[in-house]
Amino acid sequence: MDKLLIQNRIRQLRFEANEMTQQALADHVGITRQTVIALEQGKYYPSLELAFRIALLFAKPLEQVFQVEV
Numbered sequence: 001m002d003k004l005l006i007q008n009r010i011r012q013l014r015f016e017a018n019e020m021t022q023q024a025l026a027d028h029v030g031i032t033r034q035t036v037i038a039l040e041q042g043k044y045y046p047s048l049e050l051a052f053r054i055a056l057l058f059a060k061p062l063e064q065v066f067q068v069e070v
Contacts, residue, residue, distance in 0.1 A: 005069035011040045013058045013065065029053040 014020040022036040029050060038044035046054065046066075055062045 006045050007067045007069060009065055017058060028057050
């Protein structure tokens with residue numbers, strides 16, 4: 001079975017949220033800035049809990065933040 005490719009809109013959502021910095025996002029959800037960078041670049045997939053934390057922070061449904069490429 002092939003690995004799923006998960007895309008996200010985190011960078012776009014940060015800018016829509018008054019140009020939130022990577023550090024501010026990291027502080028809000030309890031991760032490091034380096035993890036935010038890896039998420040935005042698609043090099044790291046978040047845990048389900050972290051994905052929900054990010055979606056809740058931006059007040060978006062999970063599927064508006066993360067999408068699966070098929």
